Amino acid sequence: xxxxxYISAPATIANLVCGFDILGLALESPHDPMRxxxxxxxxxRIKHTDGYALPTAPEKNVxxxxxxxxMQELEAPVGFDLVIHKEIKPGSGLxxxxxxxxxxxxxxxxxxGNRFSKEDLVRFAMNGEKVASGVKHADNxxxxxxxxxxxxxxxHPLDIVPIQAPPLHVAVVHPxxxxxxxxxxxxxxxxxxxxLAIKQWGNIAGLVAGLIKGDYPLIGRSLEDVIIEPVxxxxxxxxxxxxxxxxxxxxxxxGISGSGPSIFMLHEQRHTAxxxxxxxKEIYARLGIDHKVYITSVNPEGVRLSTHPFxxxxx
Amino acid sequence: xxxxxYISAPATIANLVCGFDILGLALESPHDPMRxxxxxxxxxRIKHTDGYALPTAPEKNVxxxxxxxxMQELEAPVGFDLVIHKEIKPGSGLxxxxxxxxxxxxxxxxxxGNRFSKEDLVRFAMNGEKVASGVKHADNxxxxxxxxxxxxxxxHPLDIVPIQAPPLHVAVVHPxxxxxxxxxxxxxxxxxxxxLAIKQWGNIAGLVAGLIKGDYPLIGRSLEDVIIEPVxxxxxxxxxxxxxxxxxxxxxxxGISGSGPSIFMLHEQRHTAxxxxxxxKEIYARLGIDHKVYITSVNPEGVRLSTHPFxxxxx
Numbered sequence: 001x002x003x004x005x006y007i008s009a010p011a012t013i014a015n016l017v018c019g020f021d022i023l024g025l026a027l028e029s030p031h032d033p034m035r036x037x038x039x040x041x042x043x044x045r046i047k048h049t050d051g052y053a054l055p056t057a058p059e060k061n062v063x064x065x066x067x068x069x070x071m072q073e074l075e076a077p078v079g080f081d082l083v084i085h086k087e088i089k090p091g092s093g094l095x096x097x098x099x100x101x102x103x104x105x106x107x108x109x110x111x112x113g114n115r116f117s118k119e120d121l122v123r124f125a126m127n128g129e130k131v132a133s134g135v136k137h138a139d140n141x142x143x144x145x146x147x148x149x150x151x152x153x154x155x156h157p158l159d160i161v162p163i164q165a166p167p168l169h170v171a172v173v174h175p176x177x178x179x180x181x182x183x184x185x186x187x188x189x190x191x192x193x194x195x196l197a198i199k200q201w202g203n204i205a206g207l208v209a210g211l212i213k214g215d216y217p218l219i220g221r222s223l224e225d226v227i228i229e230p231v232x233x234x235x236x237x238x239x240x241x242x243x244x245x246x247x248x249x250x251x252x253x254x255g256i257s258g259s260g261p262s263i264f265m266l267h268e269q270r271h272t273a274x275x276x277x278x279x280x281k282e283i284y285a286r287l288g289i290d291h292k293v294y295i296t297s298v299n300p301e302g303v304r305l306s307t308h309p310f311x312x313x314x315x
Numbered sequence: 316x317x318x319x320x321y322i323s324a325p326a327t328i329a330n331l332v333c334g335f336d337i338l339g340l341a342l343e344s345p346h347d348p349m350r351x352x353x354x355x356x357x358x359x360r361i362k363h364t365d366g367y368a369l370p371t372a373p374e375k376n377v378x379x380x381x382x383x384x385x386m387q388e389l390e391a392p393v394g395f396d397l398v399i400h401k402e403i404k405p406g407s408g409l410x411x412x413x414x415x416x417x418x419x420x421x422x423x424x425x426x427x428g429n430r431f432s433k434e435d436l437v438r439f440a441m442n443g444e445k446v447a448s449g450v451k452h453a454d455n456x457x458x459x460x461x462x463x464x465x466x467x468x469x470x471h472p473l474d475i476v477p478i479q480a481p482p483l484h485v486a487v488v489h490p491x492x493x494x495x496x497x498x499x500x501x502x503x504x505x506x507x508x509x510x511l512a513i514k515q516w517g518n519i520a521g522l523v524a525g526l527i528k529g530d531y532p533l534i535g536r537s538l539e540d541v542i543i544e545p546v547x548x549x550x551x552x553x554x555x556x557x558x559x560x561x562x563x564x565x566x567x568x569x570g571i572s573g574s575g576p577s578i579f580m581l582h583e584q585r586h587t588a589x590x591x592x593x594x595x596k597e598i599y600a601r602l603g604i605d606h607k608v609y610i611t612s613v614n615p616e617g618v619r620l621s622t623h624p625f626x627x628x629x630x
Contacts, residue, residue, distance in 0.1 A: 193506055200512070201515060205468065206469075208524050
């Protein structure tokens with residue numbers, strides 16, 4: 001029997017407010033524990049140990065679609081057994097599907113002797129996003145695989161640029177309402193005003209410069225989205241109050257994580273993030289909406305691998 | 316009599332391909348020599364020693380409008396005598412008006428004991444742009460005053476971010492046809508496709524990251540404008556051929572300088588810029604269009620001041 005590889009696949013925040021479809025950031029928590037083994041029996045078998053009733057047929061499973069894309073580029077057939085335990089709730093806006101896809105291909109590449117580049121792995125994992133949302137986007141996949149903050153400069157051909165970032169403490173609230181990625185995309189207009197687009201690209205340039213320079217005030221000033229947030233935030237009860245009160249409490253800024261409904265706020269100091277987490281809880285408790293709050297930080301490595309189970313993971 | 320201050324005000328390239336209205340870069344040449352003196356007689360007197368028949372009434376002169384804005388914030392009336400000799404041809408797309416405004420306010424601030432910040436000076440000089448084109452834009456003013464590459468993240472309130480850049484050699488051709496800034500603005504659509512805006516902000520993020528990291532290939536890949544250039548380049552005969560042939564000869568990339576008609580290309584090496592300058596000359600000679608080519612580099616300081624005339628400047 002082949003020794004299993006234990007995988008920790010991180011949650012990710014796509015868009016980062018002004019960087020719709022081009023920026024993403026990996027988080028330390030939540031993360032999905034996974035277990036992958038090479039098998040003498042060719043093909044792919046997937047098991048979920050969580051309660052989400054996700055499909056386990058490889059071509060319908062996001063991790064499965066990603067692994068199948070990788071396996072197609074191998075010269076000889078291989079076999080894998082994959083066990084997934086989702087901690088990142090599907091539909092949270094925290095890159096749940098991307099975590100499964102990214103974790104699976106990073107793990108498989110390790111078991112196959114690292115024959116693929118990170119860019120290859122992103123390309124494979126994007127097939128999982130296609131299964132999940134119909135669109136091969138990379139803004140959760142890339143930070144999951146590279147860690148830290150990543151820029152997807154272009155999709156055709158794929159051009160991923162790691163963006164160095166200073167320490168950032170992140171408060172995330174997941175109000176447990178349903179916002180489907182496909183719906184969140186549909187309510188966007190196909191055209192935007194040029195003057196708003198100019199404002200947006202000023203902010204994106206400012207955010208990238210602020211991250212690389214470690215200029216926290218510039219990061220804060222640049223965390224403004226004049227195009228997507230005004231439309232999508234309507235789908236998230238409490239959004240305006242959360243954002244306003246967190247900024248008053250010292251958040252650098254923040255907004256919708258991916259297509260929502262999770263909301264994230266960035267901070268220079270851990271204690272500010274903790275205080276902001278308290279505000280988030282208070283608001284959703286008052287609104288009577290089930291919610292989960294994470295106080296975490298940027299994960300600089302992305303998917304982690306181990307020969308031993310991660311804390312809390314079944315062997 | 317007060318000793319005159321000699322001023323060298325640089326040409327600038329606004330937009331930098333993908334950064335419409337938000338990015339600008341200062342050049343070593345061409346530059347305008349100017350001479351400014353404090354006078355016991357309050358008010359502002361302007362003289363042009365070039366042959367451009369530009370207005371010399373202070374409120375109609377771009378440098379005049381900039382200086383008047385500065386003088387309004389002084390507690391007591393002062394007097395200035397300003398002599399301008401334009402080397403940067405008006406209407407070239409090389410920030411001719413911005414050079415006059417930027418040079419005037421930087422010089423005046425020095426004579427007044429540096430009481431204003433660079434951001435104040437940009438604010439004053441933008442009044443000159445209003446006179447020149449009807450719009451208070453800062454993408455030529457800011458690099459003229461700060462030097463190097465500057466990001467104008469926002470105009471209200473003004474937020475200028477200097478972007479460090481690696482050495483860049485610039486080939487510029489000014490085909491001497493007329494493109495009025497106001498016309499070049501009018502042919503732009505008020506709305507842009509979201510999918511093109513996303514592509515554009517990926518490129519802007521890539522360009523800023525590439526400049527700060529000194530990653531020349533990334534700078535090159537990011538120098539792509541899918542929104543403005545396809546519309547405006549139609550006004551510039553020879554544009555497509557210049558761009559294609561210069562890139563084949565090793566340019567990192569380039570495009571329209573400001574609203575044109577000048578075209579610029581960026582290079583890692585001086586000799587490539589020189590070679591590209593030869594190609595530019597050859598194309599416009601064949602097209603029978605008068606033209607001027609500059610082989611230059613990034614000016615890291617912006618406006619320069621001296622107690623002695625600059626080379627070639629009259630005392």
